[in-house]
Amino acid sequence: MRNEKFLKRKNVGNIAKQIVSDLFTESGFEVYPLGYESTFSAIKNRIRNNEDETSSRIRTFPDILVINKNNKPLLVEVKYRSYPDKVDIKEKELINYKKFWQDAFIICVIPDEIGFYAQKIKNIKSTGKISFLEGKKVIALDIKNNFYPILDFFEFKDISNSLLYKSREMIKRIEFFRS
Numbered sequence: 001m002r003n004e005k006f007l008k009r010k011n012v013g014n015i016a017k018q019i020v021s022d023l024f025t026e027s028g029f030e031v032y033p034l035g036y037e038s039t040f041s042a043i044k045n046r047i048r049n050n051e052d053e054t055s056s057r058i059r060t061f062p063d064i065l066v067i068n069k070n071n072k073p074l075l076v077e078v079k080y081r082s083y084p085d086k087v088d089i090k091e092k093e094l095i096n097y098k099k100f101w102q103d104a105f106i107i108c109v110i111p112d113e114i115g116f117y118a119q120k121i122k123n124i125k126s127t128g129k130i131s132f133l134e135g136k137k138v139i140a141l142d143i144k145n146n147f148y149p150i151l152d153f154f155e156f157k158d159i160s161n162s163l164l165y166k167s168r169e170m171i172k173r174i175e176f177f178r179s
Contacts, residue, residue: 016080
C-alpha cells in the first residue's frame with residue numbers, strides 16, 4: 001500500500017512539474033530538466049542513504065533550469081500540494097535547500113484560484129507546525145506567509161496570463177490522479 005501511495009504522489013508531482021515546464025516554455029522561456037529524478041536517475045538508488053554533503057546536494061537538486069527572456073538562469077523546485085493553505089516540506093530537505101540552493105525558487109502548484117505560488121528559498125521562513133510523515137519530520141509552511149503569486153516576481157513577469165489561466169485549469173484536474 002505504501003508503494004502505491006508513493007507512486008501516486010510521484011506521478012502527481014511529475015505532472016505538476018510538466019505543467020510548470022510547459023507554462024514557462026509556452027511563455028517564451030527556455031526550460032531544461034534537472035533534478036534528482038531526472039539528471040541523476042541512474043545513481044539515485046545508490047546514494048539514497050548517503051549522508052555526505054555531495055549526496056545531500058544531489059538529492060535536493062532543483063527540478064528545472066529556466067532561462068528567462070533576459071537570459072537570466074533561474075533554478076526552480078516544483079512542489080504540488082492539494083490543500084491551499086500550507087506546503088509540507090521535510091525538515092531535512094528544507095535545511096538542505098537553504099544550505100545549497102538559496103538563490104533557487106520553490107514554485108508551489110495548488111488547485112486554487114491562483115494556482116502558482118513562488119518564493120526564493122533564502123526568503124522562506126523555516127517555521128510552521130511540525131508533524132511526521134513516514135517517520136520523517138515535516139514542517140507545514142503557511143502559503144500566505146511564505147509564498148506569493150508567481151507573477152509578483154520580476155523574474156517571471158513574462159509568463160502569459162492566458163497560459164497561466166489554462167495551466168490553472170489543468171492543475172484542477174490533477175486530483176483525479178491522486179484518487
